[in-house]
Amino acid sequence: MMRSLFSGVSGMQNHQTRMDVIGNNISNVNTTGFKRGRVNFQDLLSQQMSGAARPTDELGGVNPKEVGLGMNIASIDTIHTQGSLQTTGVQTDIAIQGNGFFVVKSGEKTYFTRAGNFGVDNEGTLVNPANGMRVQGWMAQDVDGQRILNTSAQTEDLIIPIGQKIEAKATTNVDYACNLDKRIPEIPEGASQADILTSTWETTFDIYDSFGDRHDLRVLFTRVPGTQNQWQGTVLVDQRFGDAPETRVGMGTTDGTENNFIIDFDNNGMLAGVTDTAGNGSAETGNISVMVSYNVVGASPDADGNPVRQTFNLNLGNIGDVKNTVTQFAASSSTKAYSQDGNAMGYLENFKINQSGIITGVYSNGTNRTIGQIAMASFSNQGGLEKAGENTYVESNNSGVANIGVSGIAGKGKMVAGALEMSNVDLTDQLTDMIITQRGFQASSKTIQTSDTMLDTVLNLKR
Template sequence: MMRSLYAGVSGLQNHQTRMDVIGNNISNVNTYGFKRGRVSFQDMISQQINGAARPTEEVGGVNPKEVGLGMSVASIDTIFTQGNLQTTGVSTDLAIQGNGFFVLKNGDETFYSRAGVFGVDSEGTLVNPANGLRVQGWMAEDANGRQIVRTSATPTDIVIPVGQKDPPKATENVRYFCNLNKNTPEIPENPTADQLLEGTWQTEINIYDTYGNAHQVQMNFSKVPGNPNQWNVSVNVDPDNAEFTQTRIGFGTTDGVANTYTLNFDNTGKLLSVADSAGNTSNPEGEIVLQASYNVADSNADAAGNPYRHTFSLSLGTIGSMENTITQAASKSTTKANFQDGYKLGYLDNFKIDQSGTITGVYSNGSVRTIGQVAMASFTNQGGLEKKGDNTYAESINSGMANIGESGTQGKGSMLAGTLEMSNVDLTEQLTDMIVTQRGFESNAKTIQTGDSMLETVINLKR
């Protein structure tokens, strides 16, 4: 009889534990990134009254007689199912779709979290503003003008340098493509203004010198008289100041050449060859790249007293190709520069984060470059993580070591910026579990009450 009392006590205690977990789940129903807990019960050791007996020739076997001594908590599991996603519109808010955790640092301590409520502190560091934990990732490195993120390196603090200068970049490459109208009239020897205008296709594009000053590059295409598949092209940087800029264009070097070159097409309208003013011609196949140079005003002269000249490459496309190159067909002239890689001084105005966690900065000068990438961690047994408060977890001896890498690899999910993961607590389920837990608690209390009543009856036998 006493056993039933202690069994009831164990039931009361452990249903109370289950109620504590349910209460914690409900209290965190609106906590971003929260993962609900689940309590599993198991029976405790049983007292054996009689053991089992094997069958004999005369009688069959006998099962053991055992009385259970109550129950205990088998486990309190963290259920890492996906929570719903809520759009916030805040660019630094991040949610993980799928498996994985954000990596956070407090000094040398490392924590992991599903809650991506992040912001930028006064030093530009990406942090959790609630506790100051620093988000870990990789900063981009400059490699020959390209921004490279080495995700194989050890993660560090992510710093977003809002307001940082982006130094001016001189134009190094300009590309032209599209079509020159085959039916453009030739320009006579002594053309009128209307004939000159009708027979010339003119394009302009702005390029930049090493100071970030913009310069207009003007190219004039006109058909060569007597040659139906040949065009003369003149190039002028800042045509209103052409006498000073002294534009020159040629193959390999701009020394000893003028500011003109010639385009030759075959009978199918494909580019056949290009020649500069010195008679140098392009290779019979491959991409055509000319070198152009011009004088830069207000710059230091060289030892000979000559003004500083800026040189850039001018690509006209590929010999014999109809794609991304200059062609000659009986259609409207559309040839123009579609690319140049220079820009003026700018400042970091804004940034965005894509699904791989890559942070891209948008500068006031129009340039876009990679700043860094947010790291993500995964575990062999994420249920083995220890809760450390503030929506964070830490490694345990049963979680396995953190596998830190970029999102979308090795089973890791993807990131969504401007979004937060909501709690995965289902209120309907929790309230139902609360009812079941309450009934279990009441039933165990009734077991104790009934056992006490039976003991009282026994005690009253001697009266």
């Protein structure tokens, strides 16, 4: 009979613990990135009154007789199911769709969190504004003029320098593509054949010098009279503005003496080669380009007193290719420049974050530049993480070591900017569990009351 008292006590104590977990879940129903807890019970030791007996020739087997001594808590699990995403429109709010955690640091201590309600402090550092923990990732580095993200390196603080200026960059490459019309149009009345053969297709594009000053690049494509598959290109820089800089065109690293070049096409309409006015030709395969140079207005002369010349490559595409290449098919002329790599000086005005966590700066000069990338961590057993408060977790002996990398790789989810992950607490489920827990607690208390009544009856036998 005393055993039933202790069983009732264990039932009341452990149902109270379950009620504590439910209460914590309900209180965090609106906590960003919160993961609900769940209590599992198991029976306690059982006292054996008699053991089991095997069957004999005369009798069958006998089962053991055991009396349970109550119950205890088997586990309190953290349920890492996906929470719903709530759109906020705040560019520094980030939600994780799938597995993974953000990596944040307080000093040298590393924490992990699903709550992506981040912000930028007065130094531009991406932080959790509630506690100042710094979001970890990788800053982009300039390598040979390219912005490189080394995601195999150690993580570092992410800094978004709003208002920081970037230097001007001279144009070094201008890319051309599309088509020059193979067809010779009908000769209108009063026009000669020569007028038609020398008809010109003109393109314009903006380029930049080393000061970041903008220049007007014009390239005129003229059919070479008396030929079927040749066009002459004429390059002009700022020729619309009177005192124009001298423009020259050459092949490779050769600085030409004139501003013309000849484009050859094969009988399939594909680019076949380029020749400058000095007779220097291009290779028979690969990318075709001509080197253009012009005087930089406003630059100090060099040591010999000569004006400083700016050079860039005018890329026409690949021999025998169609994509991003100048061709000659029987279709309307559409050749134009579609990209160049120069820019004026600019200031960082805004930034955006994509689903890979890459932070891209938007500058006042119209350019976009990679700033950094947010790191994401995953674990072999995320249920083994220990809660550290403030929506954070730390590694434990059973969670495994954090696998820190980029999103979308090795089982990691993707990031959704402008949104937050809501708590995965289901109120309907929790309130139902509350009723069940309350009934279990009440039933355990009834066990104690009934056992007490039975003991009272035993004590009254002497009367």
